[in-house]
Amino acid sequence: MDKLMADLKKQIISQLNLQHITPEQIGNDQPLFVEGLGLDSIDALELIVLLQQQYNIKINNAEEGPKVFSSVRSMAEYITANQPA
Amino acid sequence: MKLYIQATGNISPQNTLGQPTLPANLSEYNTNRLYSIEPDYSKLIDVKLIRRMSRIIKMGVAAALQCLQEAGVENPDAIITGTAYGCLEDTGVFLQKMVQNKEEMLTPTAFIQSTHNTIGAQIALLLKCHGYNNTFVHRGFSFESALLDAIMLLEEKTVSNVLIGGVDEITDFSFGITSRFGLFKKNINSNLNLFDTPSKGTIAGEGAAFFLLNNHPSQKDYALLDGVSTFYKPIDLEETEHHIQSFLSEQSISMNDIDLVLCGRNGDSIGDKVYDDLNERLFEQSLITNYKHLCGDYPTSTAFALWLAAGIIKSGSVPEALMKAPKNDIKRILIYNHYQKIHHSLMLVSTC
Numbered sequence: 001m002d003k004l005m006a007d008l009k010k011q012i013i014s015q016l017n018l019q020h021i022t023p024e025q026i027g028n029d030q031p032l033f034v035e036g037l038g039l040d041s042i043d044a045l046e047l048i049v050l051l052q053q054q055y056n057i058k059i060n061n062a063e064e065g066p067k068v069f070s071s072v073r074s075m076a077e078y079i080t081a082n083q084p085a
Numbered sequence: 086m087k088l089y090i091q092a093t094g095n096i097s098p099q100n101t102l103g104q105p106t107l108p109a110n111l112s113e114y115n116t117n118r119l120y121s122i123e124p125d126y127s128k129l130i131d132v133k134l135i136r137r138m139s140r141i142i143k144m145g146v147a148a149a150l151q152c153l154q155e156a157g158v159e160n161p162d163a164i165i166t167g168t169a170y171g172c173l174e175d176t177g178v179f180l181q182k183m184v185q186n187k188e189e190m191l192t193p194t195a196f197i198q199s200t201h202n203t204i205g206a207q208i209a210l211l212l213k214c215h216g217y218n219n220t221f222v223h224r225g226f227s228f229e230s231a232l233l234d235a236i237m238l239l240e241e242k243t244v245s246n247v248l249i250g251g252v253d254e255i256t257d258f259s260f261g262i263t264s265r266f267g268l269f270k271k272n273i274n275s276n277l278n279l280f281d282t283p284s285k286g287t288i289a290g291e292g293a294a295f296f297l298l299n300n301h302p303s304q305k306d307y308a309l310l311d312g313v314s315t316f317y318k319p320i321d322l323e324e325t326e327h328h329i330q331s332f333l334s335e336q337s338i339s340m341n342d343i344d345l346v347l348c349g350r351n352g353d354s355i356g357d358k359v360y361d362d363l364n365e366r367l368f369e370q371s372l373i374t375n376y377k378h379l380c381g382d383y384p385t386s387t388a389f390a391l392w393l394a395a396g397i398i399k400s401g402s403v404p405e406a407l408m409k410a411p412k413n414d415i416k417r418i419l420i421y422n423h424y425q426k427i428h429h430s431l432m433l434v435s436t437c
Contacts, residue, residue: 015192016136017136017137018136019132019135019136020127020132020133020136038133042137042193042194042197045192045193046192046193046194049190049191049192052190053190
């Protein structure tokens, strides 16, 4: 899980071009949106594509989104639970 | 009605940002692509916003902010931009991803930022400006069309000031494609010697020049914008001369009243023949200089020319870097440019 979260932080920075922060500055449980990293709805779409491209995981139920993308840990847990066999 | 150029902001292949006129030390290039000298954008734009901006958007936004800062205006009444090719880099990224990913899993950012009006929109978003916002995309007339719209808005008095700019960028995609048409010279020793040995082709350029136009004086204005005119594909030199003379007549002046002609000569022997012919006839008695050796050729290069002319009018003299024998007491400048002999434009600026 720790390795997955470390990878995710690098991928989030790369995908969203967050030049002003480093992976170490993103907490595992830090909120990604609004008060945390300050991401917005466009970033949410970028993260959905990231999951598809990097982990071959599609979020079919839109209502799951806020929960899945609430933090790096929640993303890692979702990936672990839904990784294709 | 008098239209005042209150402030300017210009990012170009010369060191022009924050400068009222051309710096003494010109930037020299030995390539056929003149890229802009870009500032540290993080000092001008919020880093959280920069991350989604491609180069052209950063250039445009930074030049616009510099212009407003100089004017001391936080929020203009209207924002108008002119661009021929728009946000090419993001367009290229988006199209490439469409091909690579077989039209699936496309990320939204490049698509959202690829439209021509993104620069004007980003400026408005940043300033929270809800006023009139428009972008003109008319190839070699893009900046001039934006100017005409600004003039009409100011003359209608629906606004009292307008932030207006011309922006275009070079990308590897665009340069590769336009090079196939033979538009650019192969070997360049120096952009500053562009006119010394006429040959086929020119040098590619880019830039973002913004202006705050006002229908009231501000005590710190650069110049008056007296008029703008465009004409399309003139049949011959006589038609070109006729357009220029009509434009001057509309201003109740003649060539004798022009202190300096700023020409869009670009080093291409075919296109420059138009300027050569005019120099022997209509411009025979005029002081003439050029600007495309400084910024390269691109469809909205006249925005750079307007910046240069406004600076000359404000200082009253042609910079030594532009003309070896400096000329003082410049009160009225005619800018004449043609883009690939198709889009011809005229601009007249004078002292306030």
